[in-house]
Amino acid sequence: MAATRNSHPDDTFYQKADSFFAANSKIGLTYDDITLATLYSDILPRNTQLDTTLAGGLQLNIPAISADMDTVTESRMAIAMALNGGLGLIHYNMPEREQLSQVSRVKYHVQGLIQDPIKIAPDQLIGDVLALIEEKKFGFSTFPVVNEKGTLLGLLSGHVVKPRYATKKVIEALTPRKAVHTITKKELGKDPIARADKFFTEHLGIHKLLVVDDADHLHGLITMSDVERITLERKAQFKPARDASFRLVCGAAVSATRNAFGELDKKRILEHVSGLVERGVDVVAVSTAHGHSQGVGDTVKVLRDAFPKLPIIAGNVTSAAGVEYLADCGANAIKVGQGPGSICTTRIVAGVGIPQMTALYVCSLAAKKKKVSILADGGITKSGDIVKALTLAQAVICGGIFAGCTEAPGDVVEISGKMYKHYRGMGSLAAMKSGSAARYGHEKADATRKVAAEGIEALKEVCGSVDRVLATLIGGIQSGMGYLGAKDLVSLRAKARYIRVSPAGQREAAPHDVVELKTGN
Ligand code: XMP
Numbered sequence: 001m002a003a004t005r006n007s008h009p010d011d012t013f014y015q016k017a018d019s020f021f022a023a024n025s026k027i028g029l030t031y032d033d034i035t036l037a038t039l040y041s042d043i044l045p046r047n048t049q050l051d052t053t054l055a056g057g058l059q060l061n062i063p064a065i066s067a068d069m070d071t072v073t074e075s076r077m078a079i080a081m082a083l084n085g086g087l088g089l090i091h092y093n094m095p096e097r098e099q100l101s102q103v104s105r106v107k108y109h110v111q112g113l114i115q116d117p118i119k120i121a122p123d124q125l126i127g128d129v130l131a132l133i134e135e136k137k138f139g140f141s142t143f144p145v146v147n148e149k150g151t152l153l154g155l156l157s158g159h160v161v162k163p164r165y166a167t168k169k170v171i172e173a174l175t176p177r178k179a180v181h182t183i184t185k186k187e188l189g190k191d192p193i194a195r196a197d198k199f200f201t202e203h204l205g206i207h208k209l210l211v212v213d214d215a216d217h218l219h220g221l222i223t224m225s226d227v228e229r230i231t232l233e234r235k236a237q238f239k240p241a242r243d244a245s246f247r248l249v250c251g252a253a254v255s256a257t258r259n260a261f262g263e264l265d266k267k268r269i270l271e272h273v274s275g276l277v278e279r280g281v282d283v284v285a286v287s288t289a290h291g292h293s294q295g296v297g298d299t300v301k302v303l304r305d306a307f308p309k310l311p312i313i314a315g316n317v318t319s320a321a322g323v324e325y326l327a328d329c330g331a332n333a334i335k336v337g338q339g340p341g342s343i344c345t346t347r348i349v350a351g352v353g354i355p356q357m358t359a360l361y362v363c364s365l366a367a368k369k370k371k372v373s374i375l376a377d378g379g380i381t382k383s384g385d386i387v388k389a390l391t392l393a394q395a396v397i398c399g400g401i402f403a404g405c406t407e408a409p410g411d412v413v414e415i416s417g418k419m420y421k422h423y424r425g426m427g428s429l430a431a432m433k434s435g436s437a438a439r440y441g442h443e444k445a446d447a448t449r450k451v452a453a454e455g456i457e458a459l460k461e462v463c464g465s466v467d468r469v470l471a472t473l474i475g476g477i478q479s480g481m482g483y484l485g486a487k488d489l490v491s492l493r494a495k496a497r498y499i500r501v502s503p504a505g506q507r508e509a510a511p512h513d514v515v516e517l518k519t520g521n
Helices: 009-013 017-023 075-083 096-107 126-136 192-202 224-233 266-278 294-306 320-329 346-350 356-370 383-390 429-433 436-440 466-484 489-495 503-509
Strands: 034-036 064-066 087-090 143-146 152-156 182-184 208-212 218-223 251-254 283-287 312-317 333-336 373-377 395-398 412-415 418-424 457-461 497-500
Touching (some): 017 497, 034 383, 034 466, 064 075, 064 466, 075 087, 075 096, 087 283, 096 251, 143 218, 152 208, 182 192, 192 208, 266 294, 283 333, 294 320, 312 320, 320 333, 320 356, 356 373, 356 383, 383 395, 383 466, 466 489
Parallel strands (some): 064 395, 283 312
Antiparallel strands (some): 034 497, 412 418, 418 457
């Protein structure tokens, strides 16, 4: 195409989304098939903002979500994601009760004020307390002691919670009420963290502050380590993603469960989600391989009717009609991606799915019309892919990138001196046997017969903490935004211009013609 006489050469070759994807409508394009053109910039990468608000009101401080997969997101991963400003979607390949306690673990992690601290009764034995710590895997051993009316009797300090005192009663070992530091809710005022911070500075060596009412009933506990962490967080560029009560945000996947007659089990789905909502879940994800389907639509409708304000993610789709359908059913954010995932075989097995950039563009058109968000789900292997995805989507969902992290579930295995973690598709036979068969349209029992798996079991090299991985990814995203002169994600979407890359261009894009000594990270 030659530049016309009056047009700027850049505009002829580097096109905005609408003209670029229309001109490439006969071919499915993914991340490596395109590159973004740079623009004049007065924005330094470190000054770019990455916050994103998903339709339905969920606010994240970075646009990254860890996938609801049983080798990626349980409470540890969800905590790490939220602490970094993102979101973890806790998978559903576990009993519903277990998923509820995983959500609780995230919601009650490091709060400024622990509103419902674990309490101990005065007539319990220290041995009972030790057993409780062991059973619940508590990482702390100091507990407020209250009577049956909730009145504060004292504090059982970690110094005395030792096996040598196992047969002693709590009442004999506690620090008595008059020696325990307390504050009333009223005294805490509008900024409890600042007030508590001042208290700890003024009271040398005191690490716990108990919150009581005028009748001396216990209402909470503030620890110095929480206060210090939160004070530090307030200074960080990307703050943890928190809800209105200052708890970390957490999402959970739900299945479009069917009963023995093959009908949607609405009662069970509602009970499950009610439990999640009671525990403070911020968003639920109705996760299936084919979101443009009756079962998923009906599940979303049931949830929307029962929980009008609950943000709902649903998917997966790769068509505008799919986005419209789920949006009409009541979903706020739609997962886009069928078969791009690093462990997916859907395209090979079922012959369906659309390369991600084309799918995202097509879906973004419907999303704008319906005022919903889209999430780029799967196929992301590097920060540059995320920058490209964010030119069309409001956030990305990643599995493989996080599966080698310390916070991912599963043990480390050593093979030939290298450390790995298991990473498997939710459509792999093993994962379907553990519960995810419905996600791929199978009965759980089918998974033991010969059904077509749509995912593989694999290994990921261990890659350190989520903090480290996200720091690298965020650095890359901010660089990309700096190159486009985009101060935030809205501006990135508005400014993006694309061009296709030839196979030689793809080779040129990676290190070449050198002997690599050290990777970039
Ligand atoms: P990445 O590329 O981040 O992809 O590892 C994670 C996403 O892949 C999807 N997923 C699957 N897709 N078969 C599929 O076709 C599977 O077994 C499977 N398991 C996960 C899912 O959308 C996830 O977020």
